[in-house]
Amino acid sequence: MRKIPARALTAAVAVSLLAAGCGGGGSDSGTTSDGRTVVKVALWNYDTTPEFKALIEGFEAENPKIDVQPVDILADDYADKVTTMLAGGDSTDVLTMKNVTDYSRYATRGQLKSLDSQVEALDKASYSGLDPFELDGHYYALPYRHDFWVLFYNKALVKPTGADLSNLSWADFASLAKEITKGKGTDKVYGTHFQTWRSPVQAIAAAQTGGDQLGGDYGFFKDQYELALDLQKSGAMMPFGTAKSQQVHYKTVFESGKVGMVPMGSWLAAALLEDKAKGVTDVDWGIAPMPQIKADGKTTTFGSPTAFAVNKKAKNPSAAEKFVEWASGPKGAAAIAKVGVVPAYTGDEVQKAYFAVKGMPSDELAAKAMKPDAVNLEMPVSDKTADVNQILDEEHELVMTGERSVEKGIEEMNKRVKSEVQ
Amino acid sequence: MTTATKPTTGSTGATGPTGATGSTGSTGKQRRRRNTLVGWSFILPNFLGFAALTLIPVIGTLLLAFTNWNSYTTPEWIGFDNFRRMFDDGNFWTALENTTWYAVGHIPLTLVAALGLAVLLNRKLKGVGVLRTAFFFPYITSLVAVAVVWNMLLSPELGPVNQFLKFIGIANPPGWTTSTEWSMPALVITSVWRDMGYYMVLYLAGLQAIPGELYEAARVDGANAWKRFWHVTLPGLRPTTFFVLVMLTVSSFKVFDLVQVMTEGGPGRSTLVLSQLIYRQGITQGRFGYASAISLVLFLIVLSITLVQFQLQRRSER
Numbered sequence: 001m002r003k004i005p006a007r008a009l010t011a012a013v014a015v016s017l018l019a020a021g022c023g024g025g026g027s028d029s030g031t032t033s034d035g036r037t038v039v040k041v042a043l044w045n046y047d048t049t050p051e052f053k054a055l056i057e058g059f060e061a062e063n064p065k066i067d068v069q070p071v072d073i074l075a076d077d078y079a080d081k082v083t084t085m086l087a088g089g090d091s092t093d094v095l096t097m098k099n100v101t102d103y104s105r106y107a108t109r110g111q112l113k114s115l116d117s118q119v120e121a122l123d124k125a126s127y128s129g130l131d132p133f134e135l136d137g138h139y140y141a142l143p144y145r146h147d148f149w150v151l152f153y154n155k156a157l158v159k160p161t162g163a164d165l166s167n168l169s170w171a172d173f174a175s176l177a178k179e180i181t182k183g184k185g186t187d188k189v190y191g192t193h194f195q196t197w198r199s200p201v202q203a204i205a206a207a208q209t210g211g212d213q214l215g216g217d218y219g220f221f222k223d224q225y226e227l228a229l230d231l232q233k234s235g236a237m238m239p240f241g242t243a244k245s246q247q248v249h250y251k252t253v254f255e256s257g258k259v260g261m262v263p264m265g266s267w268l269a270a271a272l273l274e275d276k277a278k279g280v281t282d283v284d285w286g287i288a289p290m291p292q293i294k295a296d297g298k299t300t301t302f303g304s305p306t307a308f309a310v311n312k313k314a315k316n317p318s319a320a321e322k323f324v325e326w327a328s329g330p331k332g333a334a335a336i337a338k339v340g341v342v343p344a345y346t347g348d349e350v351q352k353a354y355f356a357v358k359g360m361p362s363d364e365l366a367a368k369a370m371k372p373d374a375v376n377l378e379m380p381v382s383d384k385t386a387d388v389n390q391i392l393d394e395e396h397e398l399v400m401t402g403e404r405s406v407e408k409g410i411e412e413m414n415k416r417v418k419s420e421v422q
Numbered sequence: 423m424t425t426a427t428k429p430t431t432g433s434t435g436a437t438g439p440t441g442a443t444g445s446t447g448s449t450g451k452q453r454r455r456r457n458t459l460v461g462w463s464f465i466l467p468n469f470l471g472f473a474a475l476t477l478i479p480v481i482g483t484l485l486l487a488f489t490n491w492n493s494y495t496t497p498e499w500i501g502f503d504n505f506r507r508m509f510d511d512g513n514f515w516t517a518l519e520n521t522t523w524y525a526v527g528h529i530p531l532t533l534v535a536a537l538g539l540a541v542l543l544n545r546k547l548k549g550v551g552v553l554r555t556a557f558f559f560p561y562i563t564s565l566v567a568v569a570v571v572w573n574m575l576l577s578p579e580l581g582p583v584n585q586f587l588k589f590i591g592i593a594n595p596p597g598w599t600t601s602t603e604w605s606m607p608a609l610v611i612t613s614v615w616r617d618m619g620y621y622m623v624l625y626l627a628g629l630q631a632i633p634g635e636l637y638e639a640a641r642v643d644g645a646n647a648w649k650r651f652w653h654v655t656l657p658g659l660r661p662t663t664f665f666v667l668v669m670l671t672v673s674s675f676k677v678f679d680l681v682q683v684m685t686e687g688g689p690g691r692s693t694l695v696l697s698q699l700i701y702r703q704g705i706t707q708g709r710f711g712y713a714s715a716i717s718l719v720l721f722l723i724v725l726s727i728t729l730v731q732f733q734l735q736r737r738s739e740r
Contacts, residue, residue, distance in 0.1 A: 087494060239578070241599075245573045245574065245577040386706065390702070394687075394689075394690045397688045403602050
């Protein structure tokens with residue numbers, strides 16, 4: 001008698017395992033119960049990244065036969081997770097390319113579908129951020145958003161100085177930052193804040209001097225480092241060590257009115273709009289063009305596009321392509337411009353929609369800032385990028401904390417990139 | 423159970439010609455085999471899990487160490503190239519040096535702190551339970567929270583630690599996690615603070631196992647508190663100390679989480695440890711072969727240190 005339950009149990013377990021296996025396969029058939037084609041999109045932080053919702057809802061409204069389902073992944077783990085998914089032969093239809101480096105990795109491994117015909121059909125004159133996605137004449141992703149760096153400023157702190165922000169050199173910027181700085185202790189107001197990343201120093205220097213961040217010769221960083229260290233020493237910028245150990249976030253210090261000017265990516269605008277709507281902050285903010293190294297009247301900054309790609313193993317490739325095309329085209333651009341995100345497609349209509357967002361600064365200065373003459377890629381793409389990035393990051397920290405002089409730091413960067421990167 | 427054995431004994435009975443003694447011998451053998459099978463069946467569920475999740479991956483790692491693999495292509499056998507590369511890799515040597523420094527700081531300090539706490543709290547005092555819990559608390563606190571809070575405490579300008587140091591007259595307090603000189607001590611302090619409560623509990627258990635008569639006898643012989651500690655407590659704690667030492671060594675050499683959250687290996691490479699290098703090379707850069715090679719070396723280091731400890735322990739027991 002005792003054996004029967006044991007056998008029954010084993011059988012039950014086996015059957016349920018089989019059933020679970022089949023069930024898993026069954027629900028993945030690519031269509032919903034009411035017959036709509038399912039397009040799964042790998043993306044990050046769905047709840048706090050309004051652009052995804054805007055795109056998905058906008059697309060579904062026009063394509064009622066397609067059901068777009070987000071596959072939500074934690075932003076910090078996004079690249080690792082997608083890598084693992086692809087290695088496992090996952091069939092998620094659309095993959096969001098968070099940055100160009102990851103894109104080139106997936107594309108060169110042959111995991112993305114070619115989108116050459118879609119690129120050919122594009123209106124390239126009003127489309128930016130496409131170039132970095134070209135690999136040997138082919139394209140495997142279409143950018144839908146193109147963030148670039150601008151100068152955010154606190155109107156209450158900057159206006160009294162009467163400064164004109166439309167054409168700042170970095171030297172003007174530094175003296176203005178010092179002018180704004182005031183107070184002590186907890187009342188201290190800093191003229192500016194550089195996030196502890198290396199980009200506010202290194203990527204800007206590269207973009208505006210034409211220097212190559214993969215080249216192994218980093219003399220062109222020198223002036224920008226001296227500027228940043230001088231700002232820090234004069235007290236116009238929070239010391240790097242404090243910012244790092246306290247994990248100071250640019251948004252928090254800017255929103256609390258503790259800092260006058262923050263060079264930052266255009267994504268900050270969307271976050272500020274949202275926080276202001278929620279009542280988290282009442283900071284009166286504006287956007288100005290990035291300060292410049294060369295005084296030729298042109299605005300050069302850096303940025304990085306975000307794109308959608310179609311998985312080579314996509315379950316519903318044609319519906320996926322349709323989504324990607326729509327999202328990166330004028331309609332998708334209009335949808336995300338409405339939530340304060342800078343689209344890759346920048347027709348006049350889209351610009352209008354962007355500046356019409358409630359709370360978005362719409363003065364001439366903002367208009368100029370949002371139309372830079374050149375947007376260079378934040379970091380060039382190659383198989384060396386990740387290694388060089390690591391080295392430049394480490395040495396950046398040492399220079400900014402004063403552990404190494406600018407000269408010694410640059411020397412070390414040159415040496416390490418040449419010897420360690422294979 | 424009986425139903426299961428009946429037919430088998432019946433069948434051996436039927437083969438009969440070997441005679442009565444042979445038959446009992448074979449049932450004995452069968453019983454032993456059955457017992458073995460029962461034993462196996464008891465550990466099988468656990469062993470299957472262990473094999474699938476630990477044993478096979480470990481063997482896989484050993485093999486991967488001799489390949490070039492990015493998790494997409496088929497692994498390519500490259501012999502000792504990964505080890506040659508490691509030998510030339512400045513990051514590997516820096517990480518090895520840093521890991522050793524961490525271990526040299528973390529092991530003795532935690533050991534002494536845990537032992538001290540255990541001796542202090544191994545008496546009948548009012549509120550001793552509360553104190554024991556308080557010291558154990560850091561160990562069960564989320565490591566990320568520990569790292570973030572200690573980072574703030576040790577912040578060079580605004581941190582309470584440096585404010586206090588300035589208050590007592592130290593004009594130039596250390597930069598802690600923002601200076602290459604002090605970042606490792608900062609990590610060691612944090613990890614000692616976090617771990618000492620756990621090892622204190624182990625020591626408390628060890629202390630309670632020392633018979634009270636030994637102390638009484640020592641006292642009768644006129645031994646003072648220090649002598650009693652040195653000649654009764656410490657020898658009595660030897661098995662515990664050995665266990666703590668081995669555990670501490672292993673945990674020190676594979677330290678990862680605290681460093682990753684608190685300093686990310688910085689500033690520069692001043693706190694880059696081996697596990698972090700393995701993570702960077704493997705997960706971040708996709709060089710699984712090279713990362714496996716480093717982890718193999720790390721494994722061999724820990725293994726050889728532990729073997730030496732076992733040898734020393736055996737010798738001292740003789």
